Amino acid sequence: MSKDSHPIEPIEILLVEDSPEDADLTVEILGDAKVLNRIHVVEDGVEALKLLRQQGDYANAPRPDLILLDLNLPRKDGREVLAELKADPDLKLIPVVVLTTSGADEDILRTYALNANCYVTKPVSLEEFAKVIRSIEFFWLVAVKLPKLPS
Template identity: 65%
Template sequence: MTLQPLDTIEILLIEDSPSDAHLTIKSFEQAKIANSLHWVEDGETAMEYLRQEGEYANEVRPDLIVLDLNLPGMDGREVLAEIKADPDLKRIPVVVLTTSNSEEDILRSYNLNANCYVTKPFDVRQFMQVVQLIGNFWLAAVKLPPT
């Protein structure tokens, strides 16, 4: 069964690793998922982007956030907590995509209302497949809330 993606979806990728970010972007492109993907490398910048502050004042709010937990400075756990505590941001689905397989991180992420938690595979091909599955599910199967 092939799912048909919705109209263009705004995605915010919060990832400090350039190689993981480029692989994620490439995976979405190869899956032919219609989207507009924006990438930021740290938690502080992510919150500026989401709150449309400073240089991000004219950015469109994302329909989906893909979040790494292990970020420099404000880490992904803090970003997730701030997003889900903000009445203007809390309905944006957050997919945690991280190297951590820690039960503590998984439990904490769900307690902070992450919408799903995915551990990054170390194999490049598997990583790309996981990202494509995320895209197909969140962008073609799920009805996202209006922004």
């Protein structure tokens, strides 16, 4: 490594997903990505906000570069999480991809009004789900320049 090169930092991804099957599949697909990444999974909105705020068990958690957020979560739903994080000056610049089964117009409009960066409806078939995750991977981990925020 030359003196001008820097070690490649992995992209930190927070996956907020209460379906173990969807979480496992997403982690598996992103684990095969050509882009170095680390995925942190939490199952509900309360845990997501604790991790984002580095509270309790998450005191040493890295700040995510990208959040994949389900809407229909236990304890605190994704809409509430999105509203809180976009209202927080320390967190609001983290890109949020809403990844949910809901295709309801009201959910789409509300999440964009809450400043989600994009809204993706999860397909039902395994093959289509994998394609969607790979397209998110390509766009957000390869094509887009993510902001590097202080930890």
